[in-house]
Amino acid sequence: MHTGFTSQMQDAISGQILPAGPIQALLLDDDAYDRTRIRRYTEKTGLTIELDEAPSIKCMSEMLRDKSYDLIMVDYRLAEGTGLDALEVIRDQGRNTEAAIIMITGDEQSQTAVTAFRSGCHDFLNKGELSPVVLQTSMEGALLRSREALPTDAEISAKLEAHLERAMTNVLxxxxxxxxxxxxxxxxxxxxxxxxxxxxxxxxxxxxxxxxxxxxx
Known part of the structure; x- marks a missing residue:
C-alpha cells in the first residue's frame, strides 16, 4: 500500500534520483477529463514537474523523438490500442528507454498489473485511487526503481499483492x-x-x- 518510504529511500530520492531541475514528465491518455485531473493532482504534489500531454500513441511517439523524459505515465486503455502498445513504442524509440514508467488503468485486473510490471513498468496505479499523495509516492518510487535492475518475480508478486490489497480494502x-x-x-x-x-x-x-x-x- 502506498503509505510512504523508508528514510533510506527518501535519502536516495532527494540525493541522486530526482533530477536537479524540474522533472520532465509525459502523460499519455486519450481522455481529456482524465488528463486534466491527473495534471491537477500533479500540480498538488510536492514535486516540481513539467508535464506534457499526449492524447494518442502517435502523438506520444512524435514527442518522444523530440524530447527526453524522466517519467512517462501511460493509460492502459486507449482508443487505438493499449498501454502495452505504448510501451513498445517507448522501447523502440530508444531515446527514453531509461525513463520511469507508470501504468494507469481504470480496472482492477490483476493480470494487467502483472503484464505491466513484466513489460518494464515501475509502478501500476488505478485511476479510482489517485490523489496528489498517491501520485507523488508513485512517481518517487518509479524514479527510484528506474535506476535499478528490472524487478524480480518476487518483487512483481509483492507489488501485485499491494495493488490487490488496496482494491480489496476499497471494496470491503x-x-x-x-x-x-x-x-x-x-x-x-x-x-x-x-x-x-x-x-x-x-x-x-x-x-x-x-x-x-x-x-x-
Whole structure:
C-alpha cells in the first residue's frame, strides 16, 4: 500500500534520483477529463514537474523523438490500442528507454498489473485511487526503481499483492458489504454458541473497519 518510504529511500530520492531541475514528465491518455485531473493532482504534489500531454500513441511517439523524459505515465486503455502498445513504442524509440514508467488503468485486473510490471513498468496505479499523495509516492518510487535492475518475480508478486490489497480494502469499505459481512459474522457467532454480548453490531462494525482485521494473518 502506498503509505510512504523508508528514510533510506527518501535519502536516495532527494540525493541522486530526482533530477536537479524540474522533472520532465509525459502523460499519455486519450481522455481529456482524465488528463486534466491527473495534471491537477500533479500540480498538488510536492514535486516540481513539467508535464506534457499526449492524447494518442502517435502523438506520444512524435514527442518522444523530440524530447527526453524522466517519467512517462501511460493509460492502459486507449482508443487505438493499449498501454502495452505504448510501451513498445517507448522501447523502440530508444531515446527514453531509461525513463520511469507508470501504468494507469481504470480496472482492477490483476493480470494487467502483472503484464505491466513484466513489460518494464515501475509502478501500476488505478485511476479510482489517485490523489496528489498517491501520485507523488508513485512517481518517487518509479524514479527510484528506474535506476535499478528490472524487478524480480518476487518483487512483481509483492507489488501485485499491494495493488490487490488496496482494491480489496476499497471494496470491503462499502457500507452495504460491511453490513452484510457483519450480519454473517453475527449468524456464525450464534450458531457457534458465542456470547452475543461481545457480538453487538457497533463493536463488529468498528472492528471490520480496521484494515488489520481484513488482512491479518
Amino acid at each position: 469499505g462499502g457500507d452495504q458489504i460491511q453490513q452484510a459481512l457483519t450480519q454473517r459474522l453475527r449468524e456464525a457467532a450464534q450458531s457457534s454458541g458465542l456470547s452475543l454480548e461481545i457480538m453487538n453490531i457497533d463493536e463488529l462494525e468498528s472492528y471490520l473497519a480496521d484494515d488489520e482485521f481484513i488482512f491479518k494473518h
